[in-house]
Amino acid sequence: xxxxxxxxxxxxxxxxxxxxxxxxLKEVHHQWSDGGAYALxxxxxxxxxxxxxIISGLLKPSEGQIRFNGTDVxxxxxxxxxxxxxxxxxxxxxxxxxxDNLAFPLRNRGLPxxxxxxxxxxxxxxxxxxxxxxxxxxxxxxxxxxxxxxxxGLVRRDVNAILFDEPLTVIxxxxxxxxxxxxxxxxxxxxxxxxxxxxxxTEALTFADKVxxxxxxxxxxxxxxxxxxxxxxxxxxxxxxxxxxxxxxPIKLDQGRARLGEHVIDMPGATPMPGKMELGIRPEFVTxxxxxxxxxxxxxxxxxxxxxxxxxxxxxDIAVVVPEDGDxxxxxxxxxxxxxxxxxxxxxxxxxxx
Amino acid sequence: MATTTTTMxxxxxxxxxxxxxxxxxxxxxMRRRGRESRxxxxxxxxxxxxxxxxxxxxxxxxxxxxxEILGSFSLWPQNPTLRNYMVIFTDPAWYSGYINSIIYxxxxxxxxxxxxxxxxxxxxxxxxxxxxxxxxxxxxxxxxPPAVFAxxxxxxxxxxxxxxxxxxxxxxxxxxNVPLAVWILEGFMSGVPKEIDETAYIDGYSFxxxxxxxxMPLIASGIGVAAFFCFMFSWVExxxxxxxxxxxxxxxxxxxxxxxxxSGLDWGVLAAAxxxxxxxxxxxxxxxxxxxxxxxxxxRV
Amino acid sequence: MEKTYNNKAxxxxxxxxxxxxxxxxxxxxxxxxxxxxxxxGNNVFFWAGTEWFEQVLTSSxxxxxxxxxxxxxxxxxxxxxPLGIFVALNMPRKGIGVPIxxxxxxxxxxxxxxxxxxxxxxxxxxxxxxxxxxxxxxxxSYNYATDPWHAWITVVVMxxxxxxxxxxxxxxxxxxxxxxxxxxxxxxxxxxxxxVFRYIQLPKMNRVLLIAVLLRFMDSFMIYxxxxxxxxxxxxxxxxxxxxxxxxxxxxxxxxxPAAAMSIVYFLIILALSWVFYTVMTNYDTANR
Numbered sequence: 001x002x003x004x005x006x007x008x009x010x011x012x013x014x015x016x017x018x019x020x021x022x023x024x025l026k027e028v029h030h031q032w033s034d035g036g037a038y039a040l041x042x043x044x045x046x047x048x049x050x051x052x053x054i055i056s057g058l059l060k061p062s063e064g065q066i067r068f069n070g071t072d073v074x075x076x077x078x079x080x081x082x083x084x085x086x087x088x089x090x091x092x093x094x095x096x097x098x099x100d101n102l103a104f105p106l107r108n109r110g111l112p113x114x115x116x117x118x119x120x121x122x123x124x125x126x127x128x129x130x131x132x133x134x135x136x137x138x139x140x141x142x143x144x145x146x147x148x149x150x151x152x153g154l155v156r157r158d159v160n161a162i163l164f165d166e167p168l169t170v171i172x173x174x175x176x177x178x179x180x181x182x183x184x185x186x187x188x189x190x191x192x193x194x195x196x197x198x199x200x201x202t203e204a205l206t207f208a209d210k211v212x213x214x215x216x217x218x219x220x221x222x223x224x225x226x227x228x229x230x231x232x233x234x235x236x237x238x239x240x241x242x243x244x245x246x247x248x249x250p251i252k253l254d255q256g257r258a259r260l261g262e263h264v265i266d267m268p269g270a271t272p273m274p275g276k277m278e279l280g281i282r283p284e285f286v287t288x289x290x291x292x293x294x295x296x297x298x299x300x301x302x303x304x305x306x307x308x309x310x311x312x313x314x315x316x317d318i319a320v321v322v323p324e325d326g327d328x329x330x331x332x333x334x335x336x337x338x339x340x341x342x343x344x345x346x347x348x349x350x351x352x353x354x
Numbered sequence: 355m356a357t358t359t360t361t362m363x364x365x366x367x368x369x370x371x372x373x374x375x376x377x378x379x380x381x382x383x384m385r386r387r388g389r390e391s392r393x394x395x396x397x398x399x400x401x402x403x404x405x406x407x408x409x410x411x412x413x414x415x416x417x418x419x420x421x422e423i424l425g426s427f428s429l430w431p432q433n434p435t436l437r438n439y440m441v442i443f444t445d446p447a448w449y450s451g452y453i454n455s456i457i458y459x460x461x462x463x464x465x466x467x468x469x470x471x472x473x474x475x476x477x478x479x480x481x482x483x484x485x486x487x488x489x490x491x492x493x494x495x496x497x498x499p500p501a502v503f504a505x506x507x508x509x510x511x512x513x514x515x516x517x518x519x520x521x522x523x524x525x526x527x528x529x530x531n532v533p534l535a536v537w538i539l540e541g542f543m544s545g546v547p548k549e550i551d552e553t554a555y556i557d558g559y560s561f562x563x564x565x566x567x568x569x570m571p572l573i574a575s576g577i578g579v580a581a582f583f584c585f586m587f588s589w590v591e592x593x594x595x596x597x598x599x600x601x602x603x604x605x606x607x608x609x610x611x612x613x614x615x616x617s618g619l620d621w622g623v624l625a626a627a628x629x630x631x632x633x634x635x636x637x638x639x640x641x642x643x644x645x646x647x648x649x650x651x652x653x654r655v
Numbered sequence: 656m657e658k659t660y661n662n663k664a665x666x667x668x669x670x671x672x673x674x675x676x677x678x679x680x681x682x683x684x685x686x687x688x689x690x691x692x693x694x695x696g697n698n699v700f701f702w703a704g705t706e707w708f709e710q711v712l713t714s715s716x717x718x719x720x721x722x723x724x725x726x727x728x729x730x731x732x733x734x735x736x737p738l739g740i741f742v743a744l745n746m747p748r749k750g751i752g753v754p755i756x757x758x759x760x761x762x763x764x765x766x767x768x769x770x771x772x773x774x775x776x777x778x779x780x781x782x783x784x785x786x787x788x789x790x791x792x793x794x795x796s797y798n799y800a801t802d803p804w805h806a807w808i809t810v811v812v813m814x815x816x817x818x819x820x821x822x823x824x825x826x827x828x829x830x831x832x833x834x835x836x837x838x839x840x841x842x843x844x845x846x847x848x849x850x851v852f853r854y855i856q857l858p859k860m861n862r863v864l865l866i867a868v869l870l871r872f873m874d875s876f877m878i879y880x881x882x883x884x885x886x887x888x889x890x891x892x893x894x895x896x897x898x899x900x901x902x903x904x905x906x907x908x909x910x911x912x913p914a915a916a917m918s919i920v921y922f923l924i925i926l927a928l929s930w931v932f933y934t935v936m937t938n939y940d941t942a943n944r
Contacts, residue, residue, distance in 0.1 A: 058839060078842045085843055087836040093854045104854075108845035152844060395752075397745035401823075402759050405816060408778045409762070411785045415777065423783055469670040476667035481660045488668065490933060495679045497929045499877035501898035502918040505905045506682030529678045532671055592769045592880050593902070607767035621783065628770045635765025636758075643754045 002068040002160035002193055004032040004055065009064035011050055017062070025050045025061075026217045032210075034069070035191040037184075039208035043199055043240070047217040049165065052197050056163050057081045068160050084153025085163040089170060090145030092137040099124070099133040102151045123155045126186065143175045154186065161193040168203065180207055201241050213237050229282070230340075235347045238280045244308060247286065247318040248344070251279045258343075261314030263293045265336060269352045270343060278344040283308065283319040285340025288328065292335035300328065409632065415625035423621045438626035448627065451609035454520065455589065456634070458603065461524035462531060463584040467577060469528075470535035475565070477536065478543035479551070492533040503529060504597045511598060518600045526594045531584040538583060542576025543569075575645055582642045589635060607631055689915035707916035717917060719892065720900040721924075724876055727896060731814055731875040732868060738815070739822025739867065740860070744852065746827050757827075760820040768817075772884025775813040779885075799886060803893035810882045810894055814875060822867045829863035830856060869932045876925060897921055 011025040020026060025047040032038055040048040053059035054066060057078040065074050073081050093101050102120045111119075124130045127147045132140070137148060146167055153162045168176045184207060187194055198204050204211050205225040213221045213228065213236070221233035232238040232246060239245030251258040251265070253272050258265045258279055265279070288309060295311040295318070302324075309320040313334065320334060343350045415423055416438050417431040426432070442448040476482070477489060507526050508517070516522040550572070554564040570577065596608040610627045690707055711717050746756055763771070779799050781787040790797040799809040833855065841851045879898035882888070888895040888903070895903075901921065905914035 079845050091836050091840040095858045105844040394745045398756050401742045408774045412774050469674050472667040473671040476664035480664035481658045482662045482664040497873050497925050501879050501901045502922050503682050506685040528674050590767045607769050631767050631770050639758050639761045643758050
C-alpha cells in the first residue's frame with residue numbers, strides 16, 4: 001500500500017507537442033494518500049485512462065515524475081511497480097480453474113505451495129467463490145470473472161495500489177450494486193489504495209472517498225462527494241455531477257451584487273473582475289414561490305420523491321427542485337439560497353466569502 | 355467470517371514484513387521476466403531470408419545467359435541480360451499463356467463470388483432443412499483431391515465440347531473455390547447485425563435491392579478477401595488447368611513446363627517465365643495486404 | 656445470432672448447388688461408374704463389381720503410396736505447425752514491419768505450384784542451384800535425383816518453404832485478436848514468457864490452429880504438382896505419393912477401373928479424417944459459446 005505522488009506529470013501522444021492543446025494530459029500535480037479510495041471521473045476522452053495508465057506503468061509520461069511512498073517509479077515497468085489492475089473486460093485464464101487463476105500471480109512469484117493454498121482459499125472465501133474453486137473459469141458469468149480479476153490482485157496482499165479501469169461496464173445493473181458494495185467492504189477491511197476510473201457519477205460518488213474530476217486533460221477538482229456538490233470548482237463539475245446539473249447563468253458583477261438581466265442578486269464580498277462571469281446554483285438551492293425573480297415554467301417532471309421544474313429566467317433555462325408536496329404558484333417567482341450561490345470567472349470558481 | 359478477518363489482518367501485517375526482505379529478489383526476478391527479448395526480430399528475419407533465397411536465385415538466373423548459368427557459379431549476374439525476358443515478350447506462345455491464365459482466373463473469381471454471395475447469406479441468416487449437412491458437403495469439395503477429378507473432368511467437358519476453353523478451367527476451379535468463398539463470406543455476413551436487414555425491409559426495400567445497395571457495401575472487405583483467395587487458389591492450381599487445356603486456353607505456368615521439355619533446357623527463359631508468374635501474385639498481395647490478416651482473423655480460410 | 660427457420664433459403668443456395676453439382680457430383684458419379692466396371696476399349700463396359708476395390712486395397716503399390724502420403728503429412732504437420740507458431744509469436748505487432756512481413760511471407764503462397772517445383776528443382780541442383788552448389792562445396796554429397804532420402808528431404812523442405820506461411824498468417828491473426836488487457840494482466844501477475852504462451856496465446860489460438868492443421872493435412876495429403884515437378888515420384892518410387900500414383904495410373908496408363916477405385920478409397924480416407932476434424936472443431940465451437 002502506498003502514497004501516490006504525481007509530480008508535474010504531463011503527457012502527449014505525439015512526439016513534439018507545441019501548444020498546451022497537444023497534451024492529452026495537462027499538468028497534473030497531486031498527492032494521493034495511502035489507503036485512499038479515489039475515483040477518476042470524467043467524460044470519455046478527458047484523459048482519465050491516460051492518467052491511470054501512467055500510474056500503472058503502461059505509459060511513460062512525457063514529463064514529470066511519479067512516486068510511490070517517495071520512491072521514484074517513473075521508469076519502472078508495471079510488474080516492478082507491484083500494482084494490481086482490474087480491466088474493463090474481465091481477464092481470466094480460460095483454461096485454468098478458478099483456484100489456479102488466483103494462485104497464478106503467487107506461483108509466478110515463487111511462493112511456497114502451502115502459502116499459496118492458504119491465501120487463495122481465504123481470498124476465494126472473501127469473494128464468495130469457494131464453491132467454484134475447482135471449476136474452469138471459462139464457464140463463469142461476467143461478474144464472477146470480474147471478481148476473479150480482482151481476486152488476483154487481492155491475493156497478493158502487498159500490492160501498492162489496485163487500479164480499476166471501468167470495471168463494471170459489462171456487469172448487469174443489479175449486480176453492479178452488489179459488486180460495488182463488496183468492493184467498498186473490502187477496502188474498509190484492508191485499506192488498499194484504490195484508483196477507480198469511471199464515467200458514471202453514481203459509481204464514483206458511492207465508491208470513492210475522494211473523487212477526481214477530469215475535463216479536457218486536466219484535473220478540475222479533487223474532493224469528497226459533498227464538496228463536489230456544494231462547491232464545484234469548475235462549471236463543468238457543476239453540471240457533470242448532480243441530476244439535474246447545476247444552473248449556470250451569465251452575470252455582470254458590481255461591487256457586492258450581481259446583475260442577471262434586469263434582476264439584481266446580492267453577493268456580499270464580490271468585487272468586479274475581468275473575464276467571463278457566471279453564477280452557478282444547484283436546482284436544490286433554488287426556491288420556487290411567490291417572491292423573487294419572475295420565471296415562466298416550460299415543463300414539470302415528476303420523478304417520484306420530488307419534481308423538477310424547468311423554467312426560463314431572464315431568457316436562461318434553469319431547473320428547480322420542488323418537493324413532491326410543494327406547490328407551484330400561478331405567478332411563479334424564484335429566489336436563490338445564498339449558501340448555494342457559487343461565482344465563476346472564466347469557468348473557475350471564485351471564493352467570495354471567508 | 356469475523357475470525358477470518360482478524361487472522362487475515364494479522365497475516366497481512368506479517369507478510370508485509372517478510373515482503374520487505376523478499377521484495378528485492380522478487381523485483382529483480384520480475385524485471386528479468388518483464389523485458390522483451392531484444393532479438394525477437396531475428397526469427398522473422400531468418401524466416402524471410404529462408405523464403406526469399408530460392409526466389410532470389412530464380413530472379414538471379416533470369417538475368418543471366420545460359421552460358422553463364424551453366425559455365426560459372428556467381429551470386430549475381432556478371433553480364434546482366436534482358437534476353438530471356440525479350441524471348442517471352444516477343445513470342446505469342448509465351449505471352450498468350452499469361453492472358454489465358456488471367457482470363458480464367460478472373461472468370462472463376464467472378465463466378466465463385468457471384469454464386470457464393472446468396473448462398474452465404476442463406477447460411478448466415480436462416481435455418482433450413484439440411485443446412486448443416488449441406489455446409490459440410492460443400493466443404494468436402496474443398497477437401498477433394500484434384501487428382502481424383504482430373505480424368506472425370508476431362509471426359510465430362512469433352513462431352514460438352516468445353517475442352518480447351520477458358521470457361522472449362524474456370525468452372526473446374528469452382529470445385530474448391532465456391533466452398534471457400536461461401537465459407538469466408540458466411541463469416542463476414544454473420545458479423546452484420548440482422549436488424550439492418552429488418553430495418554431495410556421495413557423501409558420498403560425489396561430483397562435484391564437491399565442486397566446490392568445496402569448489404570454488399572457493408573461486407574465489401576469480406577468480398578475483397580473472398581475474391582483474393584479465389585484468385586490465389588485459381589492462379590496457383592495447375593493439375594486441372596493443364597488437363598483441361600491444350601493450346602487455346604493454356605495457362606502460363608503450363609506453357610512454361612512444356613516449352614522447357616520441348617526445347618531442351620533453356621534455363622534462362624525458364625527462370626524469366628517463373629519470375630513473371632510470381633509478379634501478379636506479388637501485386638495482388640501488395641494491394642490486399644491490410645485485409646490479409648483480417649481475412650485470416652475470421653479463421654475461415 | 657438467432658436464425659429464423661425458412662426453407663425458402665434453399666433458393667439462395669440453389670446456384671451453388673447447380674454449379675457444384677456440375678463440377679463435383681457428375682464427375683464423382685463418373686468415377687463411381689468406372690470403379691465398378693471393366694472395359695476392353697471401344698466404350699464397351701461391363702460390370703466388374705468390387706473387383707477393382709479388392710485389387711486396389713490388397714495391392715502393395717497402393718499400400719506403399721498410402722504409407723508414403725500419410726508419413727509425408729505427419730512430417731509436414733510436425734514441422735510446419737510448431738515452426739508456424741514460433742514465427743507468428745515473434746512477428747512485430749505494429750509499425751512498418753507488419754505489412755512487410757505479411758507481404759513477403761505470403762509470397763510463396765501465390766506462386767503457381769509447378770513454379771514452386773521448378774524453383775526448388777533448380778535451387779537444389781549441384782551444378783547451377785545455390786543450395787546444391789553450396790552443399791557440394793561444403794563437401795556434403797547431395798543429389799535429390801538419385802538418393803531417396805535426399806529426395807524426401809528436398810520435398811519436405813520445399814513444402815515447409817511453400818506452406819509454413821499459411822500457418823504463420825493464421826496464428827498471427829489469432830494472436831492479434833487477443834485484447835491488450837490480457838498481456839497487461841499477465842505482466843501484472845508476473846507471468847513468464849512461457850506462461851503467457853501456455854495460458855493466454857495457445858488457448859486463444861486454438862481455433863485457428865485446428866483450421867491450420869485441417870488445411871495443412873488435407874493439402875499435404877493431396878500434394879501432387881510440386882513433388883511431381885521436382886522428382887516425378889522418384890527416385891524409384893520414393894516420392895510416389897497417392898496423387899502422383901493416381902494420375903500415373905489414370906492418365907498415364909489409362910487403367911480406368913483401378914484408378915477410379917483408388918480415387919474413391921483415397922477420397923473416402925480424406926473425407927473420414929476431415930469429418931473427424933470438422934466434428935472436433937464444431938464441438939469445440941459450441942463448447943465455447
